[in-house]
Amino acid sequence: xxxxxxxxxxxxxxxxxxxxxxxxxxxxxxxxxxxxxxxxxxxxxxxxxxxxxxxxxxxxxxxxxxxxxxxxxxxxxxxxxxxxxxxxxxxxxxxxxxxxxxxxxxxxxxxxxxxxxxxxxxxxxxxxxxxxxxxxxxxxxxxxxxxxxxxxxxxxxxxxxxxxxxxxxxxxxxxxxxxxxxxxxxxxxxxxxxxxxxxxxxxxxxxxxxxxxxxxxxxxxxxxxxxxxxxxxxxxxxxxxxxxxxxxxxxxxxxxxxxxxxxxxxxxxxxxxxxxxxxxxxxxxxxxxxxxxxx
Amino acid sequence: xxxxxxxxxxxxxxxxxxxxxxxxxxxxxxxxxxxxxxxxxxxxxxxxxxxxxxxxxxxxxxxxxxxxxxxxxxxxxxxxxxxxxxxxxxxxxxxxxxxxxxxxxxxxxxxxxxxxxxxxxxxxxxxxxxxxxxxxxxxxxxxxxxxxxxxxxxxxxxxxxxxxxxxxxxxxxxxxxxxxxxxxxxxxxxxxxxxxxxxxxxxxxxxxxxxxxxxxxxxxxxxxxxxxxxxxxxxxxxxxxxxxx
Numbered sequence: 001x002x003x004x005x006x007x008x009x010x011x012x013x014x015x016x017x018x019x020x021x022x023x024x025x026x027x028x029x030x031x032x033x034x035x036x037x038x039x040x041x042x043x044x045x046x047x048x049x050x051x052x053x054x055x056x057x058x059x060x061x062x063x064x065x066x067x068x069x070x071x072x073x074x075x076x077x078x079x080x081x082x083x084x085x086x087x088x089x090x091x092x093x094x095x096x097x098x099x100x101x102x103x104x105x106x107x108x109x110x111x112x113x114x115x116x117x118x119x120x121x122x123x124x125x126x127x128x129x130x131x132x133x134x135x136x137x138x139x140x141x142x143x144x145x146x147x148x149x150x151x152x153x154x155x156x157x158x159x160x161x162x163x164x165x166x167x168x169x170x171x172x173x174x175x176x177x178x179x180x181x182x183x184x185x186x187x188x189x190x191x192x193x194x195x196x197x198x199x200x201x202x203x204x205x206x207x208x209x210x211x212x213x214x215x216x217x218x219x220x221x222x223x224x225x226x227x228x229x230x231x232x233x234x235x236x237x238x239x240x241x242x243x244x245x246x247x248x249x250x251x252x253x254x255x256x257x258x259x260x261x262x263x264x265x266x267x268x269x270x271x272x273x274x275x276x277x278x279x280x281x282x283x284x285x286x287x288x289x290x291x292x293x294x295x
Numbered sequence: 296x297x298x299x300x301x302x303x304x305x306x307x308x309x310x311x312x313x314x315x316x317x318x319x320x321x322x323x324x325x326x327x328x329x330x331x332x333x334x335x336x337x338x339x340x341x342x343x344x345x346x347x348x349x350x351x352x353x354x355x356x357x358x359x360x361x362x363x364x365x366x367x368x369x370x371x372x373x374x375x376x377x378x379x380x381x382x383x384x385x386x387x388x389x390x391x392x393x394x395x396x397x398x399x400x401x402x403x404x405x406x407x408x409x410x411x412x413x414x415x416x417x418x419x420x421x422x423x424x425x426x427x428x429x430x431x432x433x434x435x436x437x438x439x440x441x442x443x444x445x446x447x448x449x450x451x452x453x454x455x456x457x458x459x460x461x462x463x464x465x466x467x468x469x470x471x472x473x474x475x476x477x478x479x480x481x482x483x484x485x486x487x488x489x490x491x492x493x494x495x496x497x498x499x500x501x502x503x504x505x506x507x508x509x510x511x512x513x514x515x516x517x518x519x520x521x522x523x524x525x526x527x528x529x530x531x532x533x534x535x536x537x538x539x540x
Contacts, residue, residue, distance in 0.1 A: 050381040052381060080375060080377075088308070089305070093308060100301040101301075101382040102383065
């Protein structure tokens, strides 16, 4: 059963095309990661699937219905941004307010206990610490026993401990048969949770594959060194750049590249191997037509 | 219906936790009572009653425009609003909840005006007239509520604030709220029937005193209500939270 689907969806803001004929299908029980740098269109896609915005063209469905229809959204769980909680309301009041929208909400005490918020039930949300706010925000996604949960960059700005806590909650929900669409710009986060990754860049789907396959594409490292003469021809290079007297090579397998570099007998100096940002990796993907073979 | 109450309760809780917000909508009409009505019309029972009714109308207009116009625009700028849009509640419960909460707040903000009218002027009203007046307040509040919703959903916060401030003044004076029923300057008497404030205050005057309503004012009140309602629904439907270009 398909729980969330976008077919040929396009969405523009003025002159900017945020999504360009994007198609995505999430079936029941899947945990799909949506990976992309800032501005790739992740938030826009999430807002279409949760009924906040509507597409300019194409169709979006949620559990077989239109996400703009409130009844469809009874099956949906979403996390508010941590900074978006109503500051003057108490924790218990916020949980009750959200729970009232669902036919069979998790009892307040049970939910608060599950997320370690029991002692905070009388506190105003504005007085919570960042980690506590985030725990409450995540709890709200699960209060309605949703069939599908859409989490848009849920761990941005979280410390390591809070991030682990969130991951545990997502894993537990998924283990119980829940369906999750999770966007992130951390490959690490997607690797920890998802089975399948959809890579978004410049509003288009660049890849839709297993975590391992995508790791090979975006887990790119930069190998750079100075040397005299022509740049050497080396295997597994996604992109080559000559800058400030140094050669920069982007590659999914830096170990192999360094071995080949040493074996080639090139007289290199100041060798550096560094991880690239996701932005750089995407630049490499979008610029390189030979990626499929290189990766 | 339950969801409307849930949303109303949420709105009221948010307002009550910052009580100074209440004083804002009650202050101006109460101050106008003290500075204009009490010294100038306080000794004449008929004039004082009409003037108090005009201040009540002024109060519901101000709270309608600002509570909904500025309140909705402000809420839309908050990330929480984007989240609430993902919950299973459509325009119905959200509008209804907001209006219920807003009505409750308006009634509270009317208390000082009515108290000043009762204690410091000769204004009088029968029990039946008071109940009729309460009904007139609800009908009269409608166009301003809907105008506020239309402004709040159509405009960003800063624009909504300016529009509310710009229109409340001509609505109040142009509708004749600052003059007694038959002593308005000529040009105000000419334009007043076309403004919603006039229809609202005439309903209230007729409820609490001896006043014959002009049909034109009532027709225009209905027109303003219908147009504002249509714009409010249109603005809500096209709204997608914050918009950036």
